[in-house]
Amino acid sequence: MTTPSRLRIAGGTVYDPANGVDGAVQDVCIEGDRIVAELPAGVPRLDVRGMVVMPGGVDIHAHVAGSSVNHARRLLPEEHAADPVPAPPLADGAPARSGTGGTVPSTFATGYRYAGLGYTTAMEAAVAPLAARHAHAELDDTPIIDSGFYVLLGNDDYLLRQIAAGETARARDYAGWLLGVTRAYAIKIVNPGGVTVWKGGGRNVSGLDDVVGSSAVTPRKILETLAGAANGLALPHPVHIHCNNLGQPGNSATTLESMRALAGRRAHFTHLQFHSYGGERGKGWKSAARDVIDYVNGHAELSVDVGQVMFGSATTVTADGPVEHLLYASSGRKWVNVDIELETGCGIVPYAYREQAAVAALQWAVGLELFLLAKDPWRVVLSTDHPNGGTFLSYPELIRLLMDRAYRDERLKAVNQKLLAGSALLDGLAREYTLGEIAIVTRAGPARLLGLPQKGHLGPGADADVTVYAPDADRAKMFAAPRYVIKGGTVVVQDGQLRRASAGARLAVRPDYDVAVKKDVKRFFDDYATVAFENYGAEP
Amino acid sequence: MSAAARTVEHATCLGCGCACDDITVVVQRGRLTEAKRACALGTAWFGDGQVPDVVRIRGRAGTLERALSEATRLLREAKRPLVYLAGDISCEVQRDAVAIADRLKGAIDSLAGTAAPGVLAAQRRGRAGATLGELRQRADLVVFWGVDPDARYPRYSARYAVDPVGLAVPAGRRSRRVIAVDVGDARGPAAADGRVAIPPDAELDALGAMRAQVQGRTVAPDGPFGTAIALVHEMTKARYVALVADAEPGPTPSDPDRAEALIALAQALNDPTRCALSTLRGGGNRSGADAVLTWQTGFPFAVDFGRGYPTYRPHAGAAERLAGGEVDAALVIGAPATLPDSIARGLGGVATIAIGPRASAAGWKPVVAVDTGVAGIHEGGTAFRMDDVPLPLRPAFGGEDVRSAASTVRALRERLEGAA
Ligand code: SF4
Ligand SMILES: [Zn+2]
Secondary structure (H helix, E strand, O other), X not given: OOOOOEEEEEEEEEEEHHHOEEEEEEEEEEEOOEEEOOOOOOOOEEEOOOOEEEEOEEEEEXXXXXXXXXXXXXXXHHHHHHOEEOOOOOHHHOOOOOEEOOOOOOHHXXXXXXXXXXXXXXXXXXXXXXXXXXXXHHHHXXXXXXXXXXXXXXXXXXXXXXXXXXXHHHHHHHHHHHHHHHOOOEEEEEOOOHHHHHHOOOOOOOOOOOOEOEOOOOHHHHHHHHHHHHHHOOOOOOOEEEOOOOOOXXXXXXXXXXXXXXXXXXXXXXXXXXXXXXXXOOOEEEEOHHHHHHHHHOOOOEEEEOOOOOOEEEEEEEOOHHHHHHHHHHHOOOEEEEEEOOOEOOEEEEEEEOOOOHXXXXXXXXXXXXXXXXXXXXXXXXXXXXXXXOOHHXXXXXXXXXXXXXXXXXXXXXXXXXXXXXXXXXXXXXXOOOHHHHHHHHHHHHHXXXXXXXXXXXXXXXXXXXXXXXXXXXXXXXXXXXXXXEEOOEXXXXXXXXXXXXXXXEOOOOOOOOOOHHHHHHHHHHHHOOOOHHHOOOOO | OOOOOEEEEEEOOOOOOOOOOOEEEEEEOOEEEEEEOOOHHHHHHHOOOOOOOOEEXXXXXXOHHHHHHHHHHHHHHOOOEEEEEOEOOOHHHHHHHHHHXXXXXXXXXXXXXXXXXXXXXXXXXXXXEEOHHHHHHHOOEEEEEOOOHHHHOOOHHHHXXXXXXXXXXXXXXXXXEEEEEEEOOEOOOOOXXXXXXXXXXXXXXXXXXXXXXXXXXXXXXXXXXXXXXXXXXXXXXXXXXXXXXXXXXXXXXXXXXXXXXXXHXXXXXXXXXXXXXXXXXXXXXXXXXHHHHHHHHOOOOOEEOOOOOOEEOOOOOHHHHHHOOOOOEEEEEOEHHHOOHHXXXXXXXXXXXXXXXXXXXOOOOOOEEEEOOOEOOOEOEEXXXXXXXXXXXXXXXXXXXXXXXXXXXXXHHHHHHOOX
């Protein structure tokens, strides 16, 4: 079958939560690269009777492209050697590319594997502005999926100076300029202030009111300033926050304080699992998932993704340099640190989560608790913080854990129980996600939170990104190998095989801001930067 | 060719890995007459902007069309083709070149192979590093380990690690202490504030002793490594140490254990204080080749697509393959003048296609040679600084002046990807 410009996906059981469709048998019609309401009789049809039809998956937070990811790739030759990816045999002999997998796959393999999983959009979650040009080049080499990235702010010296000087409006204009000049999609904050302290010869910040250089600059001020900037610039996605104290026992207090600091403002808190621990440093860990998710449940302006830990290999890669230094010290594994001038950091440690390791088991349980105690699936997105908590290839297994209580309970028995006392999971959580809820946490919800009206649903005018699954009682199997994936109207996966690899589009914003700020930023560049202001960013 | 004078500001020089992007290039009557702010090495790299414009097939002038057909035939017929990424091409060209190697199920290597010991050491251990600008902002102690950057990286000190004012070093040079570690003849800068001499055969032991000292396993200060241990005390007292070493091969072959010991020392120093190891890399966008190969294949150099997917052969790179008679056709993309001797020698024995700046002048007599412009002088795109910072290239000559490597390599790729 070639890809027709019109196609009726006929007779499937459709889950399209954004349009209130929850398992109705109906057709989905495609014309060109869009969904349309109806098509005349006689257009080509894809008979999917008995199958499950959903919009293409949307990954709101993954690390798939750019300089940190490439540092991680370079560090993992043994993983790549163990997971070769031959070029897929595309229809009509179209050129395809080979690559390698592992926890941090090569770019072509990344695109093919996302598509093979039924995901058609993915957002790279952390790009240093200095390396934006690099990230775009990698995304250009990542086929099929539409993609964009979040640009790192919150440890950048120019911003901190504006905060110190009380120049809130200029901070907002600077963020607007930076988003445009780097062709980014959203503002990402990683460990506000903490990376700056680490680069300055200290270790980290420990809470929201630690001083970062100037007494006027604290993690709290950074969060407030950038959340305000994102809202002031009317960005489609609010500020995307990786809180202070990632991975530390007792960090739920910091997480909740960060949420309270932004009360009433839109904000997305990412990989919440890594920020939902009780206990105390040096005195042990426990779950604080209930406290954290209760707060989220009660605050409609907040959204989160979970950052589930999955057992097996992972690679931790983050702008949070100080955290990776701790992990290096405790794990003794190989470690990359790259301090990035005037902006941020980068740390990498390959890692493995083992069922028999007490902390890994706790992390696994905390993630599941967050999912299972969440009241509003529209604000809780499925993620593993790929490849930090596990790779995106583990999403099907995660879906099974959410949908199948018997399976989950069986797995729970096999993990180290030492730190699980008090965990809601141990008390027994009966909830099983429905297919409709899975469709929300993997596509409809993240699309809405990203402010992408053309994604995550199957209504007329939406992008023709559609995934068709053959039902299977084993949900991991079902979600691991969709029968059909249609991206922008092109049938890329056909009968379970990747057959076409169209290019993906770039998602970027270009907010309005007062251009007067450019003069001031240029002065700062002339004084301190090693890259010319004119050469900065990623404008073509 | 246009006769009007032209000035291009913020041009990036690829004369060495410093990739200075503050160059103002002046073109008058079709000649590059000035590269303001470039050092002598950079001035030589820009030259007068004149490059030959020849297409040669088996020693005779030919058309581009015929050259591409001949190249396509040679490469398709080859059983064990090699693609080599030489210097002075953009990342965009490198991306197409990797696609060609993938299509041919050939081997591909690049100038990164010349710095293999450092790459391999970093793959075993990781690394503690920073972009050059962070050294500028932070480093209050700069230790040059057996290298004086002035020779091969002339503006490294002026632009990055030593002279400039930084956020945490407000008085520039006066806010920093510079130590030269002289390892035999490999001497640090003459203008250092202090010197430590280490005999070459004691270098590894000295690095090991220093690391032990950093980790609290006290080493006798009056032992053979007394001065090195004294340096450790200075390092741990500093706020941010820049440890600078040359990653390119010098007069003596680089030792993989040494590269690893330097990384280990830099990593260990991040317990008591902060430290970044800065490894100096040559020019021509070689760091870009390393980055592109890594993102497209998962491996930074010495990749073999022979099985239909990338495999890593770090100890059987281009030089070894050529020497071992394992190559029957080679495609060299980039400036032949940038090739290491071992590669240039090996290419003499096989059928080669050369596409790049001054390809027609290649000493090993390519079967097909297509001259192109130089990335950053005649054509744009992206190049990487030695610290992996991507920079745009701003060519002083317009695209109409000189045949571009980008369009030539793209045309070859399209032919090879088309139906046979
Ligand atoms: S230091 Fe290197 S990059 Fe800078 S001008 Fe000289 S040769 Fe060119
Ligand atoms: Zn992340």
